[in-house]
Amino acid sequence: MMKADRILIYRIITLAAIVLMLVYVVSLFRGEKESSAAFADVETAVMSAADLSTMQKAENRMIKRLYGLSAGDYEGLTLYYPTTNMGAEEIFLVKLADQSQKEAVLAAVNERLAGQKKAFDGYGVGQTELLNASVIDDRGNYILFVVNQDAAAIDAAFAGSL
Amino acid sequence: MNEESRMEERKRRREIRRRRKRALMARVARHHKKLLIVIAVLILALDVLGLVKKDVDFSDTENRAMAQVPDLSRESLLDGSFASGADAYITDQFFARNFWVRMKLAMDRATGKKEVNGVYLGSSGYLMEVPKSPDPVWFDKNLDAINAFAAKHDDLNLYMCVVPNAAYVLTDYAPKAAPIRDQSKDIEAITSKLNRQVVFLDVTEAMREHQTEGIYYRTDHHWTSRGARFAFEAMAPRMDIKDIAPDYDIYTVADDFSGTMASKTGSYGQVDQVQIYVPKKVTNDFMVTYPDNGGESCSMYSSAALEARDKYTVFFGGNYSMIDIKTVNNNKRVLLLIKDSYANSFVQFLTPYFEHIIMVDPRYYYEDIEQVITKEKVTDVLFLYNMNTYLEDRSLADTLSDGS
Amino acid sequence: MSISSVLFIFIFLPVCVLAYVFLPRLVRPVFLLLASLVFYAWGNPAYLIVLAISVVFNYFTGLEMQAAIDAERDRDARIALLIGVIFNVAVLGFFKYYGFVIGSLNSLFHAQLPIRDLPLPIGISFFTFSVLSYLIDVYRQDVPAQRNFIDFSVYVAFFAKVTSGPIVRYKDMAPQMDGHRPKLNDIGTGTAMFIRGLGKKVLLADSFGMMHSAIAALDASQTHVLTAWLGCLAFTLQIYFDFGGYSDMAIGVGKMFGFEITKNFDYPYISKSLTEFWRRWHMTLGTWFRDYVYIPLGGNRAGLVRHMRNIMIVWLLTGIWHGAAWTFILWGVYYGLLLLLEKYVLKGLLERLPAPLVHIYTMFFVMIGWVFFAAPTVGSAFATLGQMFGVGTAGFAGMTTWYYLKTNLIRLIIGCVMSTPVFYRQYKRFAFAKAPARSYISVAIYVCVFVCSLAYLINATYQSFLYVQF
Structure with a gap:
């Protein structure tokens, strides 16, 4: 009787482990939660964490040129790019209209980052350092790309605002 | 009796074997213990020295910022950035890092390697960037943009020059038999698709004729002023530039230039001279303005650059999005020069022959180029690139097609 | 964390060894477990969850089977084993093959099933096979179930072997898990093995890797028959010194903590047949498949057809185990067919042929096999094969052949010599002779290998182990 109980207890624990693994796997698939935060609020939170003096807000035309993305396709899209042309500081914030856009946006961001790295490679040491420490944060329907001295703080503000 | 002595003999031999084996194992153990002690001391010493030594912000040898102590936080632990930061920190701040970097290069050389970190180790101290291969999508995109630009501006004189790189031109110095990319094929690929409006200026032959004369820096990926001069003299007649300066005053402004190729390989002790060429017997007075920072100067040379690491920045003090x-x-x-950094040392040959030169580097240029063309009454446009940068360019197409 | 990183060699390992030696016996296993968890979680803590659940699950499944066996309830034991095997294989299969299966389905049926990029939990192929061997051994009553949770966790997660094996069988490790203090001699032996492995990995394998990828990236117009063979030779040497070097390092680290970890390589490239090659290459994997798949299926004692089926199953699985790609499957099938051919057709012939011919035969087929293994796609594998036999090349040999041969000659010679036992045998004879000065010379040579490896590690060209991806 004792032994049968023990077998049962062990079996229950193993089944619990299986359930736990299933929950974990399902959670991997569910992906990140979409944030319902308004784009304007997130934008304010992100930009207030940054020193914007080295950047300027981009018109849609510039976003199209630097990232190849049309602002109209997204729920929200803001780009701050360097004022002095030899600067590398940049903040790019997107709220996706739907998940199918994510791949294209991430590709555009990576393309931009690679292009900037090449532009400053072997030439702009400070800029290269900033670019290497840049943050691409993909959180469900929001994506943030920061090249900045305070990238970590800006990213934290971003995460906090969702 | 006989049987017994044979048994005895066998036993004795076995005993000897066993003793020998035990002695051998004792020797092996002593060897490993010695090794352990030496390695432990070595590791401890390097750890302590690494701890004691001050962290370095910037490596002159490698021309890059060195990793610093990573931020420790819940976030950085969870997303792995602390781990990768710690890995980078410990190797970047390792005790006597420069020594290790040089030692690796020395070992590579000693074992016959001719290619290190994307750089060919040529003869006579030449370090040459391994030529890049084109990305087909961007290759077409850039050319399409140039062609569209040409079609729109058929009233302007349009020129294009893509300078082949050291590894391809300097056949005498490049590693023998290396599979170096044939950049004349890349030039062919460009010219075969290029709008006829654009005059392509191929300087390969002109450069190669002078390959023994120091037309590229040994430690940097740029051409020397001398190289730029030969290219200019080949280009001038086709650009309708007449009465070119018969000679130049040549000044050596630096003799301790260690450039990007040296940083990439970690080469040490090898330096180049930087020379500037001032045209003789022509009117050559001008005013340079830098819209990026409002700077103004009546010289294109920056003496401050000679104190800096990258002596090539003596030309204009480096790259700017626009120089006027x-x-x-x-x-x-009026020349619009759409260019990469190769042009910086080339402009010293152009100033006597234009009323106005506007240099634009699309990598850093965010403005509307069409406005410039209209406003400044541009008459000539020259695209001047080196092949490696051209093939990797991701901004030319955007700059040209902007506003259209 | 990688065991060939500066961080591991200069901080993690010394701290762990020192602490382990001086901690009280009872605390040692706990310490080793904690260290292993830090090692495993370093850089990607998320997958600690997978490892932890796996450990808990298998620990209790072992206990459950043991209890059932003790109560003579065979049915319960069998159910426990079945659930255990299915669960472990399912987890492995999910993380490793999910993307591949969905991708293949999509391309077969032009479907649009969503693919999420799930990074592979490090070492999942290796630790899954470890725990499977444990469960089966317990079921077969070869070994009693481990009642101590810490000891069991250390068996699965010990940092020396968790990422890339060797796949130590529980049976072999269990008697050593008493938390004994490692002897100075063991730590010394471990250090020597670790340095030998580090040298193989950093000084040889990485360099062959660069040579192989440079040749693989050449334009067809610059590739020649001999160049293609040179590239194949580079990969052949790379994979041996990479995985062999890693295994030496793992065994060395194990030794430093008083564990004898099973040998994984025994000079595979001196084999006289492909059958022998597989007894010398990745030995722990071969043994695993033999003991837990091949023999239970009936091995070679159930008639010709069954035997052929068994061989093909084992090799198909071996291929799939290496990765979720058609190249690996093809590679497995290739070996299955060749081994059958060898057993049933070539056996007599191989015995009569002179030794050099037999070696050439073996290495020829091993190298062809590596072409599949190295290629990113089946198409590129056949393209490379074509080049090796003169299809789609610029000729038999050319400038590039000479260039790659010349610039790698010293390493290639060292690599080929070190693939045979000759060098190390002579070295031992030299180093451990009675003359006392010899041992100092030998220590100096070891230190030299270590310092040279360090120069490469500190430079950025560092490459991760090939076998970490499996």
């Missing part, structure tokens, strides 16, 4: 040069000439020729 107004000369005292009055020939109505």
Whole structure:
């Protein structure tokens, strides 16, 4: 009787482990939660964490040129790019209209980052350092790309605002 | 009796074997213990020295910022950035890192390696960037943009020059038999698709004729002023530039230049001279303005650059998105120079022949180029790139098609 | 964390060894477990969850089977084993093959099933096979179930072997898990093995890797028959010194903590047949498949057809185990067919042929096999094969052949010599002779290998182990 109980207890624990693994796997698939935060609020939170003096807000035309993305396709899209042309500081914030856009946006961001790295490679040491420490944060329907001295703080503000 | 002595003998031999084996194992153990002690001391010493030594912000040898102590936080632990930061920190701040970097290069050389970190180790101290291969999508995109630009501006004189790189031109110095990319094929690929409006200026032959004369830096990926001069003299007649300066005053402004190729390989002790060429017997007065920072100067040379690490920045002090040069000439020729850094040492040959030169580097240029063309009454456009940068360019197409 | 990183060699390992030696016996296993968890979680803590659940699950499944066996309830034991095997294989299969299966389905049926990029939990192929061997051994009553949770966790997660094996069988490790203090001699032996492995990995394998990828990236117009063979030779040497070097390092680290970890390589490239090659290459994997798949299926004692089926199953699985790609499957099938051919057709012939011919035969087929293994796609594998036999090349040999041969000659010679036992045998004879000065010379040589490896590690060209991806 004792032994049968023990077998049962062990079996229950193993089944619990299986359930736990299933929950974990399902959670991997569910992906990140979409944030319902308004784009304007997130934008304010992100930009207030940054020193914007080295950047300027981009018109849609510039976003199209630097990232190849049309602002109209997204729920929200803001780009701050360097004022002095030899600067590398940049903040790019997107709220996706739907998940199918994510791949294209991430590709555009990576393309931009690679292009900037090449532009400053072997030439702009400070800029290269900033670019290497840049943050691409993909959180469900929001994506943030920061090249900045305070990238970590800006990213934290971003995460906090969702 | 006989049987017994044979048994005895066998036993004795076995005993000897066993003793030998035990002695051998004792020797092995002593060897490993010695090894352990030496390695432990070595590791401890390097750890302590690494701890004691001050962290370095920037490596002159490698020309890059060195990793610093990573931020420790819940976030950085969870997303792995602390781990990768710690890995980078410990190797970047390792005790006597430069020594290790040089030692690796020395070992690579000693074992016959001719290619290190994307750089060919040529003869006579030449370090040459391994030529890049084109990305087909961007190759077409850039050319399409140039062609569209040409179609729109058929009233302008359009020129294009893509300078082949050291590894391809300097056949005498490049590693023998290395599979170096044939950049004349890349040039062919460009010219075969290029709008006929654009005059392509191929300087390969002109450069190669002078390959023994120091036309590229040994430690940097740029051409020397001398190389730029030979290219200019080949290009000038086709750009309708007449009466070119018969000679130049040549000044050596630095003799301790260690450039990007040296940083990439970690080469040490190898330096180049930087020379500037001032045209003789021509009117050559001008005013350079830098819209990026409002700077103004009547020289294109920056003496401050000679104190800096990258001596190539003696030309204009480096790359700017736009540089504006107004000369005292009055020939109505206004040149828009769309360029990479190769052009920086090339412009010293151009100033006598234009009234106004506007240099634009699309990598850093965010403005509307069409406005410039209209406003400044541009008459000539020259695209001047080196092949490696051209093939990797991701901004030319955007700059050209912007606003259209 | 990688065991060939500066961080591991200069901080993690010394701290762990020192602490382990001086901690009280009872605390040692706990310490080793904690260290292993830090090692495993370093850089990607998320997958600690997978490892932890796996450990808990298998620990209790072992206990459950043991209890059932003790109560003589065979049915319960069998159910426990079945659930255990299915669960472990399912987890492995999910993380490793999910993307591949969905991708293949999509391309077969032009479907649009969503693919999420799930990074592979490090070492999942290796630790899954470890725990499977444990469960089966317990079921077969070869070994009693481990009642101590810490000891069991250390068996699965010990940092020396968790990422890339060797796949130590529980049976072999269990008697050593008493938390004994490692002897100075063991730590010394471990250090020597670790340095030998580090040298193989950093000084040889990485360099062959660069040579192989440079040749693989050449334009067809610059590739020649001999160049293609040179590239194949580079990969052949790379994979041996990479995985062999890693295994030496793992065994060395194990030794430093008083564990004898099973040998994984025994000079595979001196084999006289492909059958022998597989007894010398990745030995722990071969043994695993033999003991837990091949023999239970009936091995070679159930008639010709069954035997052929068994061989093909084992090799198909071996291929799939290496990765979720058609190249690996093809590679497995290739070996299955060749081994059958060898057993049933070539056996007599191989015995009569002179030794050099037999070696050439073996290495020829091993190298062809590596072409599949190295290629990113089946198409590129056949393209490379074509080049090796003169299809789609610029000729038999050319400038590039000479260039790659010349610039790698010293390493290639060292690599080929070190693939045979000759060098190390002579070295031992030299180093451990009675003359006392010899041992100092030998220590100096070891230190030299270590310092040279360090120069490469500190430079950025560092490459991760090939076998970490499996």
